[in-house]
Amino acid sequence: MADEKLTTQAENFSEWYNQVVLRAEMADYSPVRGCMVIRPYGWSLWENIQQSLDRRFKATGHVNAAFPMFIPMSFLEKEKEHVEGFSPELAVVTHGGGQKLEEPLVVRPTSETIIGYMYSQWIKSYRDLPVLINQWANVVRWEMRTRLFLRTLEFYWQEGHTAHATEAEAREETRRMMDQYCNFAIEDAAIPVIPGRKSETEKFAGAIESISMEAMMGDAKALQSATSHFLGQNFAKAFDIKFLDQSNILQYAWTTSWGLSTRFVGAIIMTHGDDQGLVLPPKLAPIQVVIVPIARSDADRSKVMPVVEQVAGELQAHFRIKVDDRTEVTPGFKFNDWELRGVPLRLEIGPKDIDKGVVTAARRDIPGRDGKSTLSMDQLAAQVAELLTEIHASMYDKAEAFRDAHIHDPKDYDALKEVVQEGWAFSWWCGSRECEAKIKEETKATTRCIPFHQPEGEGRCIYCGQPAKERVYFARAY
C-alpha cells in the first residue's frame, strides 16, 4: 500500500510511471527477467479493453479461434523479410520431454506463419473467403530492454488474421480494423490518436503496407498503440494459400493482420495519469465509482451504512462500483488511495450529507475542491452516468489539447531538432530512407506515421529540401 508521495511527472516521468504501475497494483516484476505479472487490477482493465475490442471485432464479422504457441522454425524462414525482422528476438525451444527436438520450435512472436499454414489447408475456393479470424493470445519477443506493459518479453494481445479474394478487399479490411482501433481509443479510452501509414523502414516485417495509430504520452513521446498490416500476397505465396476464383483460375489470397496489445494499458496510464496517480477512462475503469462512507462514531456508522447500502444497491445495476468500508484507515487515506488507483468518480457519504439528503461526488479528472459537487439522492444513477460521460469528454479534451500544444510545424531542420526534444514535428518529408535515417541519427526522432489526413498542396523536405508530397510526424517514441 502506498504511503508516500509519488515521484512527480516533472521530476522523472519514467520513475513516476514505474511507481504508479507498482503502487496501483496494476503489475509487478516477476522472477523472470523482462517478464511481468499482471495483477488483478491491471488484468481487470485489460479484460475491459478486451471486451470493448471483441465487441467491435464481432460486429465487423470476425470470429475468435486459438492457434498453438509453438511454431516450427522452418515456418518463420519461409517469408524472407519476416524471418529477418524477427530472428534476433526469438525464443526457441530445442528440447522436449528430455529429448533434443528434430526441429526447433519457436515460441510465437506473432502468428502469421502458423495461421498462414492453416489457411492454406482450409482455403480452396473463392466461396471460402473471406476468412476473418482473431485470436487472443500471449506472444514472446526477446527484447533487450524491457518496461512494464510497454515492452516485456512476453505480452498479451489480440492478433487478427484475415484472407481475402482481392487486393482491394484486403486493403479495405486493413483500414477498417484501424478505424475500429481508433474508434475504441477515442470512444472508450479517451485517447486522441492519429492514424496513418508507416514508412518503409518502420513497417512490419513482411508487410506491403503497415498502418498504425500514434498517441502522445504525458512526456510528449509517441506510442504506437495499434497496428494493421496489408500483407499483400507475401504470406499467401510463402504458405501456398491458393483458391479457385469464379473463372476457375487459381489465385493467391490477399491477407492482413492487425493487433493491439497490453501495451495499450501503458498508453492509458501515460496519457491520462497525473501526480496523484492513475486517471482511468470511465468506460474501461475496473471500478467506475467508489463509495467512501464517513463515520466518526458507532452512531454515525449506523446512520451512514444503511444509506451507503441503499446507494450501492441502486448504482450497482448500472456501474462497476466498490464500497470502501475499511475501518482501519481514515477517509483521507482512502481518498488518496483511490486517486492513486485512478477511479473516475468517488462518492462520499457522511452524516452531513445525509442530513442534507445529498452525496458528495469527487471527480478524479479534476483534482481538489474544484472536482467536488453534491448530488441529490433522487435520480442518482442518472446523475452519475452524466458525470462519467463528462469525465470521459474532459479527459479526451485535455489529452487532445496537450497533444496539439506539443505538435509543431518547424520552419527548418534546426527548428525540428529543437521541437522534437519536447514534442512532435509535423513536417514535409521527401520519403527517402536517407533523410529519415539522418534525422533519426541526429535527433533520436523517428517517423511515426504519415497521417491519412494530409494538408493541401506540396512542400519541401524538412531535411534535404527536395519536393515533398506528404507530411509526416517525427517524434521520439517508446
Next chain:
RNA sequence: CGGGGUGUAGCGCAGUUGGCAGCGCACCGCGUUUGGGACGCGGGGGUCGACGGUUCAAGUCCGUCCACCCCGACCA
C-alpha cells in the same frame, strides 16, 4: 550488447576504524480515532544478492559471478 547505478526485513534506507544487524513505513495485537495520507502502547519478521578469499572476527576488505534499475543501440 555498450555506458552508469543499486543489491542489508515486504518497501525505503542507515550501518563510522572489520567487533552483538538497526531505523522509518508496512504487517500483527489492544485501545483511542475517522469530512484530504490518525495516534499511543506492545509484538513478529534477516542465509546482509551468490560463491570464494583474507582475518581470532566480514554487511564492512579482496576476487569472481548473478540480478535488477537508468541511459544508449534494437523493438509492439
